[in-house]
Amino acid sequence: MMKKLDALPGWNNLTHFQQKVLSVVYRIPKGEVRTYAQVAKSSGRTGAARAVGSVMKMNPYAPFIPCHRVVRSDGTLGYYSGKGGMGGKKKLLQKEGVRLYPISKR
DNA sequence: CAGGTGACATGAG
DNA sequence: ACTCATGCCACCT
Numbered sequence: 001m002m003k004k005l006d007a008l009p010g011w012n013n014l015t016h017f018q019q020k021v022l023s024v025v026y027r028i029p030k031g032e033v034r035t036y037a038q039v040a041k042s043s044g045r046t047g048a049a050r051a052v053g054s055v056m057k058m059n060p061y062a063p064f065i066p067c068h069r070v071v072r073s074d075g076t077l078g079y080y081s082g083k084g085g086m087g088g089k090k091k092l093l094q095k096e097g098v099r100l101y102p103i104s105k106r
Numbered sequence: 107c108a109g110g111t112g113a114c115a116t117g118a119g
Numbered sequence: 120a121c122t123c124a125t126g127c128c129a130c131c132t
Binding site: 040078 | 111112113114116
């Protein structure tokens with residue numbers, strides 16, 4: 001883990017949790033989507049889905065980190081602060097081959 | 107140090 | 120089925 005994210009500017013300024021979350025999100029394979037809860041768990045803070053959101057929101061590496069591959073547990077896109085906004089995110093995900101949220105839900 | 111915020115999750119009404 | 124309310128954890132002021 002920890003590809004070359006440590007080479008990013010200010011990376012050293014982030015907290016461990018931040019780095020972990022960003023690393024996990026960055027590791028998400030193309031065409032796959034991860035839930036906030038899952039990312040939080042992978043980061044070592046199970047149930048910290050909200051914290052993950054805070055991290056994404058503040059994420060300085062917006063286009064670098066595939067934060068658009070992070071969706072809610074319900075399968076909904078949730079929020080996205082980027083160039084194209086949710087519209088771009090939805091399109092991007094569809095392009096990647098990710099099925100939107102027709103998940104049966106719980 | 108303490109309080110407030112938020113890109114979530116789950117349950118109950 | 121939908122909306123409201125509470126809990127969780129980390130970050131920011």
